[in-house]
Amino acid sequence: MTYNIMLACMGGFSTSMLVKKMKESAEKMGIDVNINAVSETELDQYDDLDIIMLGPQIEYIYENLKKQHDIPIVVIDSLDYGTMNGEKVLKTALEILDNGIS
Numbered sequence: 001m002t003y004n005i006m007l008a009c010m011g012g013f014s015t016s017m018l019v020k021k022m023k024e025s026a027e028k029m030g031i032d033v034n035i036n037a038v039s040e041t042e043l044d045q046y047d048d049l050d051i052i053m054l055g056p057q058i059e060y061i062y063e064n065l066k067k068q069h070d071i072p073i074v075v076i077d078s079l080d081y082g083t084m085n086g087e088k089v090l091k092t093a094l095e096i097l098d099n100g101i102s
Contacts, residue, residue: 002032002033002034003094003097004034004048004051005022005033005035005036005049005051005053005090006035006036006038006046006049006051006053007019007053007054007055007076008040008042008043008052008053008054009037009054009058010039010040010055010057012037012039014055014081016037017084018037018081018084018086019035019086020086021084021085021087021089022087022089022090023035025086025090026090029090033090033094040058050097051071051072051073051097052065052071052072052073052074053074053075053076053089054073054074054076055076056075056077056081059075062075072096074092074096076092077089080092
């Protein structure tokens with residue numbers, strides 16, 4: 001199964017760097033995932049997502065997104081975000097998806 005993971009932040013720029021690191025980790029792990037990044041204002045343009053991961057700076061939209069989407073929504077750990085730890089963020093997403101945590 002291929003998961004569709006979306007990262008979102010204010011402008012989509014910092015999460016784009018994290019997406020690159022996550023894709024590198026997925027490749028090393030032999031995992032097939034689709035990972036993309038957008039700004040928070042573009043999230044409503046996507047409906048085939050399995051999980052939305054928010055940059056810590058937009059944690060304030062978490063509750064509203066939970067009401068709008070029937071998929072897991074998670075705020076990325078600020079330390080993992082700040083250090084661009086793509087492997088850890090990817091593993092967090094996969095753990096949530098594989099275990100049905102929302």
